[in-house]
Amino acid sequence: xxxxxxxxxxxxxxxxxxxxxxxxxxxxxxxxxxxxxxxxxxxxxxxxxxxxxxxxxxxxxxxxxxxxxxxxxxxxxxxxxxxxxxxxxxxxxxxxxxxxxxxxxxxxxxxxxxxxxxxxxxxxxxxxx
Numbered sequence: 001x002x003x004x005x006x007x008x009x010x011x012x013x014x015x016x017x018x019x020x021x022x023x024x025x026x027x028x029x030x031x032x033x034x035x036x037x038x039x040x041x042x043x044x045x046x047x048x049x050x051x052x053x054x055x056x057x058x059x060x061x062x063x064x065x066x067x068x069x070x071x072x073x074x075x076x077x078x079x080x081x082x083x084x085x086x087x088x089x090x091x092x093x094x095x096x097x098x099x100x101x102x103x104x105x106x107x108x109x110x111x112x113x114x115x116x117x118x119x120x121x122x123x124x125x126x127x128x129x
Contacts, residue, residue, distance in 0.1 A: 010068025
């Protein structure tokens with residue numbers, strides 16, 4: 001979620017350069033906080049989930065939306081997060097880590113393309129005003 005939030009926020013500012021970085025940051029953080037509140041803490045995740053959610057919030061709070069580049073750079077956390085949270089034996093995670101991380105990187109390509117095409121930054125930012 002953190003990678004997608006960073007990417008979406010960067011696209012908002014890129015597509016609507018008149019927007020203020022602070023406005024984009026607040027919007028993205030509000031949406032992520034709402035999602036996290038709706039999810040709650042899954043029983044099987046425990047305290048690790050709470051720590052992970054806080055890490056997402058910190059990443060978004062420190063994000064410089066103006067430095068956004070439309071590419072893989074925003075998706076730097078999800079490959080290792082998938083390995084961390086995958087519901088499989090740790091030994092298998094270690095053996096397949098490179099395969100899994102590369103697979104995740106390539107799966108984000110379609111998501112980036114779809115979001116680029118579907119995002120109407122003007123409408124999103126106007127709805128938040």
